[in-house]
Amino acid sequence: MQRIENDSLGPIEVPAAAYWGAQTQRSQHFFASGQEAMPLPLIYALSLIKKAAARVNLRNGRISAEVSQLIEQVADEILAGQHDAQFPLRVWQTGSGTQSNMNVNEVIAGRANELAGQGRGGKQPVHPNDHVNAAQSSNDSFPSAMHIASLLAVHQQLLPAVDELSAGLALQAQSHAHLLKSARTHLMDATPITFGQELSAFVAQLGYAKAAILACLPAVCQLAQGGTAVGTGLNAPADFGPAMASELALLTGLPLTSAENKFAALSGHEALVSLSGALKTLAVCLMKLANDLRLLGSGPRTGLAEVRLPANEPGSSIMPGKVNPTQCEALSMIACQVLGNDVTLGIAASQGQLQLNVFKPVIIYNLLQSIQLLADGCRHFQRYCIAGLEADAGQMARHLQNSLMLVTALNPHIGYDRAAEIAKRAYHDGSTLRAAALSLGYLSAEQFDNWVRAEQMLGAPASDDS
Secondary structure, three states, X not given: OEEEEEEOOEEEEEEOOOOOOHHXXXXXXXXXXXXXXXXXXXXXXXXXXXXXXXXXXXXXOOOOXXXXXXXXXXXXXXXXXXXXXXXXXXXXXXXXXXXXXXXXXXXXXXXXXHHOOOOOOOOOOOOHHHHHOOOOOHHHHHHHHHHHHHHXXXXXXXXXXXXXXXXXXXXXXXXXXXXXXXXXXXXXEEEEEEHHHHHHHHHHHHHHHHHHHHHHHHHHOEEOOOOOOOOOOOOOOOOHHHHXXXXXXXXXXXXXXXXXXXXXXXXXXXXXXXXXXXXHHHHHHHHHHHHHHHHHOOOOOOOOOOEEOOOOOOOOOOOOXXXXXXXXXXXXXXXXXXXXXXXXHHHHHOOEEOOEEOOHHHHHHHHHHHHHHHHHHHHHHHHHHHOOOEEOHHHHXXXXXXXXXXXXXXXXXXXXXXXXXXXXXXXXXXXXXXXXXXXXXXOOHHHHHHHOOHHHOOOOOOOOOO
């Protein structure tokens, strides 16, 4: 079953069950590349904008109370997930996001008209442009939605997930604060550390990444709304931008403000570039975490085997009993994707030409994907890897006892050159450091035992100011 809808290009058939109108239908036909649909968080953010605009436009006398109420009602239905199937458009569309903005406008109008008893679709009593899109342009609504969707995803998903992973690592670090092991630099044996110290580095790195993300958010809170087509605010009241920011702040709980320079808000996306860069920082941290644990867990008999990673699945289709570090591998791939997304986003953001950047859909698609992947990755890695991580204290002790770099403790007593000679002798002979030191006659057994003690090689203790 079909019905006829009209736009400036003329009539077109639309599925009778669809709430959308002519512009959405044309987009489906002419812009059907790929399978990547516009992310629903962006659709929901646009719906929030339409809800806020209905209130502001009512106060300004632009629309009637009936129309405002109908727009709000449908926006709430969309936000409740009742009409997800009504937003089928692909990411690869007009670079301003006009088609998706009109998709939301048409669905709200089409459903509102049904609620008003006029049948599904159409333009009476609610018009998609004159009413739902009143005082707005795709050029200011879409970037505002990009910012809102990103902020909500960061606050609701990413930051809690980072905190969850950081807390889990901190707990493991505390539990293993005194477990001695060999450190490694250049993948080679180094001086002793504790496993707790090793894990504490990741807690700190996650803290740096979180701080970088938080530092970007004030700029993302500035909205382009009110700039309309090119930043001048044509066809919108002078106070429309601040009024929309205030209304959206009430609806979202976010500290949203109206961008001071709307021309920059439409033509550039520096705030989102910065946020993507902070996400890249987090991805780099997670890549190291995953890779380090994969190395430490290698074995179980021919690798380092200093930690036991939880078994999430059988690891091989041919080698019985094999268990692989799959959570580490999954997190590493997420990091790779985020790093790639940042490259795409940076290129897209650099293509703002004159008064508009027309790469907005690919920017928000990649940004939201990065946020979602990082949030899921942090949460899953904590629950299915870090929480069940076990240290092999015996293996750590064996590696430490065999480490030639314990000889570093002798530097202050016999000098670097003699200490190096001891290490080389032990390596050449396959002997212990103690045996090599005694054979060379550079110190006594008692001196060696007093000076080469791993527990005393952890650096100066932190000062106690209490």
